[in-house]
Amino acid sequence: MNNTKLIPYLTFEDTREALKYYQDVFGVTDVTRVSPTEKQAEAMSLNEDVNLADLTLKASFKVLGQEINCADSFMGKPVISTLISLMLQVDLHDSDAADNLEALYKRVVESEEVKVIVTYEKKSSGNKYGQIVDKYGITWIFNAIK
Template sequence: MTAIFPYLNFENTKEALAYYEEVFGATNITRLPVGKDQAVQFNMSPEDADDATMHSQFDIACTTILASDSFGRAEKINNGISLLIDYDVNNEDDAKEVEALYERVKEAVDVEMPLEEQFWGGKMGAFTDKYNVRWMLHGQDYTKIEK
């Protein structure tokens, strides 16, 4: 199956993972540190390798996100990119999970649009976290949409 996954880069992914776990309630967190043998490839000392992240994965609101350290590349997310978590409001488990995510984070992020009913009939909210990642939450009754 072909798929696209958000793959974020951070200056310190180990620190970012702790943030997403604490603030967003991230689950299923895995992290592959840079091995001591690979440290030189990443322009770091073997002592610093364990704190560097070659690859990681975590789930937020049943959505998988991948991440690694930026290794000298730009660590800011392009302002033209947002992560959209879209859910069917009829799926009680998904709706509860996404709406609980918003309630957990709303005091710790920069809320651009509160998660609430919109003129088109769905729910929408948007916010930016401390790493400049812009998140959009969208809930819709997909049984009412014509195909």
Template sequence: MQSQMYAYFHFINAREAIEYYQEVFGATNVFRVSPDEQQAKVLHLPENANLDNITMNGGFDVLGSHFVCADSFSGALRIGNQVSVMLDLDANDEESVKAAAEFYDRVKVSGLVQITMPYTDQFWGGKLGIFTDEYGIEWMLHVAPWNK
């Protein structure tokens, strides 16, 4: 069996969220699809809706992990704390170690995340940092050897 898993985020305005992740997280491979008129009817959007501002499907990469997103069409969003996103990188790969440190520095100096645990060495031999973005999503940056 082959399988892939993606975190799929819902936002009030996914277009703005994607721009935020590009600016603050350095997101790459960004894409965004707006609905056409027929799709807008299926989504029960108002006839005068500006379809260019609506995101039916979008996505981006952060540190080699792929994320997808869309505007929330199912009603009001509730921020919860039951899920965290972990970006796990191999400490045996110099490029990954460097990318993780640069990523953490980038989000830290942005002032647009709330750091709850600085990115530091941990007792198990890896490094971990935890922060929450402006959408209430908790991110864990983890670097440890993948093969011991």
């Protein structure tokens, strides 16, 4: 039995701001956030005058039930990369899952806080597919397959 999981882990300059964005735009749930302790800040050689409550050591949220972890970048400003894509894939035969995926796509597009790369619609294969890029440069792929 394989107990391995692959969980996306994103890094932000300001995770508190990113969590608010994902709550507002994506409607994410189960949001958690932990600031570093003084001991952890010292171990990371953070400036003594930094407000630890503003920093995020670790955080997580769920989108359509899928967990994503994140934290502040303590090694300098994170670099935006088009190499990062997150795919949300559902079976078209599961009407609830397909409806939830489509509703999420509509929600994020209607927010006008994302850039649509590929409109979510039925393709010649019979699958539904679309792509957006969020304000952090992360590509989200919406994929409903037969």
